[in-house]
Amino acid sequence: MTRADESPRSGPPSPFAGVPMHPGEDLVAAGGVLGPALVLEAYRHGIFPWYDADDPVLWWSPDPRAILPLEAVHVPRRLERTIASAGFRLSRNEAFGAVVAACDERRPDGTWIHAAMQACYGALHGEGHAHSLEVWQGEALVGGIYGVAFGAGFAAESMFHRVRDASKVALVSLVRHLRAQGFALLDVQFMTEHLAQFGCVEIPREDYLQRVAAVRDRDVRF
Numbered sequence: 617m618t619r620a621d622e623s624p625r626s627g628p629p630s631p632f633a634g635v636p637m638h639p640g641e642d643l644v645a646a647g648g649v650l651g652p653a654l655v656l657e658a659y660r661h662g663i664f665p666w667y668d669a670d671d672p673v674l675w676w677s678p679d680p681r682a683i684l685p686l687e688a689v690h691v692p693r694r695l696e697r698t699i700a701s702a703g704f705r706l707s708r709n710e711a712f713g714a715v716v717a718a719c720d721e722r723r724p725d726g727t728w729i730h731a732a733m734q735a736c737y738g739a740l741h742g743e744g745h746a747h748s749l750e751v752w753q754g755e756a757l758v759g760g761i762y763g764v765a766f767g768a769g770f771a772a773e774s775m776f777h778r779v780r781d782a783s784k785v786a787l788v789s790l791v792r793h794l795r796a797q798g799f800a801l802l803d804v805q806f807m808t809e810h811l812a813q814f815g816c817v818e819i820p821r822e823d824y825l826q827r828v829a830a831v832r833d834r835d836v837r838f
Contacts, residue, residue: 679821
C-alpha cells in the first residue's frame, strides 16, 4: 500500500517522502537549492516553496488546505455576463513569463515571486510542468493566472488583473479548461475572501495529501 507521502514511481526515494507534518503547522521544511526537479517533487507531495529572496528556501504544506472543487465552482451571474460581453481574448501559455512578472508587481504583501522563483518556474514552464492562462484586451495583457500541473492535479500559484474582473475571468477560464482536460484537483493553498465567492473550501491536510497521492501519477495533459 502506498502512503499519502510516498510516490509509486521507481527510483530513489523523494526528499519529501516522510517529511514530518505536525497538525496546524504549515511550515514543514527549510533549506535546499531551489530547482525545477525539486519543486515539482514538492508539489507531488503536497508541498510548495514560499520565501523571501533573503531567506533560506521555506517549504509549506498548509493545514487546513484550500482547494477549489472543479465540479462545484460558483460563477456569479454578473461575472458570467462579463465573460460573455467584455471582449476579452483568452490564451494559454502564450505569455508565461509576463504573467509571473505581473503577479509579482501586483502583490501588496511583498515580493516573494523574486528572481530565483521566476527563474525556477520559468524552467518548469519550459519542461511542460508550469502553465499560464492569459486575458487580453486587444494587444494588452490585462490579467492572468499561473501554476504547476502534476498528474491530474494543478496548483494555482498566483493571479493578477489590470482591469476589473480580469483575474476572475482567468480563474474561471482555468477551471473550465482543467475540467475539460480531465484534471481532478485544483489547489489554491490558502482560503481568501476572493476565492470563497467561487466555492473554495478548506480540507484537513491529511485529506489533501491523500487526494494528491491519488492524482499525481495520472497521465493528464494541460
